[in-house]
Amino acid sequence: MRRIQVILTMFIVSGTLLMSQCEKNIFSFSAPDKTETGLIEEGKTLMTEGKYADAAAKFAEAMQQNPNSTSARYYHAKASLHASGFNSISLGNLLTKQRDAGSTPVPLMDLPKDSSNILYQVNNVIINDLSPIADSTITGKFTAKDINLDMTIATTVSGILSFKDTNNDGAINAQDVDLSVLFNNNGDIQIDDLQQLAENPGDLNGMIDNVDSLIANAGDLIGNLLGDSASGFDSSQLDSLIADISATARFYYVNSGEAGNPGMGDNDGDAYDVNGNGILEPTQYTSAAITRILNGGTPEWLDQNGNPITRTRVINEGLTPPNGDWASGDWGVDDELLDGHDNDGDGLSDEDSFAVTMP
Numbered sequence: 001m002r003r004i005q006v007i008l009t010m011f012i013v014s015g016t017l018l019m020s021q022c023e024k025n026i027f028s029f030s031a032p033d034k035t036e037t038g039l040i041e042e043g044k045t046l047m048t049e050g051k052y053a054d055a056a057a058k059f060a061e062a063m064q065q066n067p068n069s070t071s072a073r074y075y076h077a078k079a080s081l082h083a084s085g086f087n088s089i090s091l092g093n094l095l096t097k098q099r100d101a102g103s104t105p106v107p108l109m110d111l112p113k114d115s116s117n118i119l120y121q122v123n124n125v126i127i128n129d130l131s132p133i134a135d136s137t138i139t140g141k142f143t144a145k146d147i148n149l150d151m152t153i154a155t156t157v158s159g160i161l162s163f164k165d166t167n168n169d170g171a172i173n174a175q176d177v178d179l180s181v182l183f184n185n186n187g188d189i190q191i192d193d194l195q196q197l198a199e200n201p202g203d204l205n206g207m208i209d210n211v212d213s214l215i216a217n218a219g220d221l222i223g224n225l226l227g228d229s230a231s232g233f234d235s236s237q238l239d240s241l242i243a244d245i246s247a248t249a250r251f252y253y254v255n256s257g258e259a260g261n262p263g264m265g266d267n268d269g270d271a272y273d274v275n276g277n278g279i280l281e282p283t284q285y286t287s288a289a290i291t292r293i294l295n296g297g298t299p300e301w302l303d304q305n306g307n308p309i310t311r312t313r314v315i316n317e318g319l320t321p322p323n324g325d326w327a328s329g330d331w332g333v334d335d336e337l338l339d340g341h342d343n344d345g346d347g348l349s350d351e352d353s354f355a356v357t358m359p
Contacts, residue, residue, distance in 0.1 A: 034061075035065075036062045036065045036066045036069055036072065039058045039059070039061045039062040039065070039072075040058070040059065040062050040069075040071055040072055040075060042058050043055040043056075043057075043058030043059045043062070043075055043079065044075065046058060047075070047078075047079055047082070052079045052080075052082040052083035053079075053083040055075070055079040055083075056076055056079035056080045056083055059072050059073075059075045059076035059079055060076055062076075063076055063129075068132075068138040068140070069138075069140060070133050070138060070139065070140030070141050070142040070143075071140060071141050071142065073129045073130060073132070073133060073138075073142075074129070074130070074133070074141075074142045074146075074147060076125075076129050077125065077126040077129040077130055077147075077150065080122050080125050080126065080129075081122055081123075081126060083122075084118050084119065084121075084122040085118070086118075086119060086122070088149070088150060088153060091153050091157060092153060092233060092238070094107050094108060095107050095108075095153065095156060095157070095237075095238055095241060096234065096237035096238050096241070099183060102185060103182045103183065103184050103185065103190070104182060104183045105180075105181065105182055105183075106160060106163070106181045106182065106183060106189070106245070107160065107241065108157065108160050108161060109160065109163065109164070109180075109181045109182075113164070113172055113173065113174070113176075116161055116164050116172045117171055117172040117173060119157060119161060120157075120158065120161040120164070120165065120171070120172050121171070123154045123155075123157045123158045123161070124158055124170070126150065126151075126154040127151070127154050127155060127158060130147045130150060130151050130154070131151075133146075133147050134147060134148070134151045134221070145224070148221055148224050148225060149225060149233055149235075151221050152218055152221040152222050152225060152235075152238065153238075155214050155215075155217045155218040155221065156214075156215065156218040156238065156241070156242060158214050159210075159211050159213075159214030159215040159217075159218060159245070160211075160215075160245070162207060162210040162211045162214060163179060163181045163191070163207065163211060164176060164179070165207065165210070166179065166197060166203060166204070166207050167200075167203050168203060168206040168207060168210060177193065177196045177197060178193065179191055179192065179193050179194065179196075180192040180193055183244065184347065184348075186347070187244050188244075188247070188248045188251075188347075188348060189244070189245060189247075189248040189249055189251070189252075190348055190349065191252050191349075191350065192340070192349065193340065194252065194254075194338055194340070194349075194350040194353075195338045195339050195340040195350065197338065198338040198339075198355060201254045201255075201256035201257075201261075201263070201338075201355040202256055202258075202261075204252070204253075204254050204338075205253055205254060205256060205261060205262050205263060208249060208250065208252055208253050208262070209262070211245070211249050212246070212249055212250055215242055215245050215246050215249065216246060218242050219242050219243070219246055222235060222238060222239045222242055225238075225239075226239060248268075248351075250267055251267050251268040251348065251351035251352060252267075252350065252351055252353075253267045253352075254338060254350075254353045254354065254355050255282065255334040255353070255354040255355065256355050257354070257355060263334065263352075263353070263354070264282075264334070265280060265333060265334070266280055266332055266333050266334075266352065267351065267352040268332075268346075268348070268351045268352040270311060270331075270332040270344070270346060270352070271330060271331065271332035271333045272311060272314055272315055272330060272331040272332055273330055274314065274319075274320050274321070274329075274330045274331055275320070275330070280330050280333045281328075281329045281330050281333060282329050282330075282333045282334040282335075282354065283326065283329045283330065283331065283332070283333050283334060283335035284321075284326075284327045284328040284329045285299055285325050285326070285327055285337075286322070286325050286326075286327045287327075288325070289325035289327075293337055293339055298339060298341045298343060299325040299337065299343050300324055300325050301324060301325065301326070301343070301344065301345055302324040302325075303319065303323050303324055304323065304324070308345065309323060309324060309326065310345060311331060311332060311344075311346075314331045332344065332352070333352075334352060334353065334354040335352060335353075336349070336350055336351060336352055336353040336354075337350075337353055337354065338350050338353050338355060
């Protein structure tokens with residue numbers, strides 16, 4: 001009888017301990033916190049563990065719950081960037097790298113296509129995430145000042161990589177034309193191989209639109225960083241990069257022939273109103289010159305005596321068409337052809353051009 005009592009007592013004690021332990025386990029293994037705050041905290045923990053893609057997914061869930069959460073947007077942008085294999089420091093260093101003497105590739109233009117596309121996509125995500133904070137559409141823990149450097153870098157990177165998205169489909173891949181984009185000795189942008197886009201001038205103009213818009217936004221943002229030592233970033237070199245791209249990217253609009261297209265007029269600022277009528281009229285070549293160009297030749301800026309025609313000669317000597325291959329119109333207005341050559345002798349190729357359909 002006593003043995004039965006002992007066994008029963010042990011069973012009751014064991015059961016009580018088990019119930020007590022079960023209660024502890026219930027609380028210890030509670031369901032994940034799916035609130036906005038819980039998702040953000042879980043994402044931050046995953047980031048500290050280096051699981052950036054998983055962290056980005058948690059922040060994306062938080063953004064779905066509250067699109068106006070500055071914290072969810074900021075951390076989603078940060079995790080997405082790290083998941084891509086890049087970070088703000090490495091990008092900042094690439095953008096502000098000292099230029100070598102002579103012609104130098106524009107930063108990021110020498111990246112392989114696959115890396116370029118990854119970076120292009122993630123920076124567009126960052127811009128989408130942070131824009132509502134930057135323009136103060138939403139407010140919260142993170143302010144426009146907090147994300148200004150991130151937005152400046154992201155818009156600059158996307159602006160430069162738009163040179164690689166030549167068909168403007170939002171991706172950099174085998175369907176895009178490989179262009180060489182350099183700074184020349186004067187600090188001007190020189191884009192080579194644009195003749196590959198001669199049959200699609202609308203694509204070329206769309207590409208320049210994207211570059212110009214993003215770089216202009218970066219120029220607006222960089223103004224808030226200049227002289228701000230608190231960021232720990234030397235913004236002066238980035239400001240110089242943005243200014244140089246902004247100054248000459250628009251040179252490469254092409255007059256596609258469509259009404260109102262952005263390539264109409266003097267895009268590179270070298271026009272001269274030859275007849276003084278106050279109207280800048282496109283440079284027109286002779287039919288012989290066009291035929292020569294279509295057969296792989298180049299226009300000849302030579303006067304009737306075979307001497308080179310320059311803007312200085314046009315102004316100082318009063319040269320007027322017809323003169324050489326110059327048939328009519330004003331000097332320096334849509335005066336280049338998309339043929340890969342420096343038709344007007346100013347040191348740049350295919351700027352301020354007009355489209356000639358190749359056979």
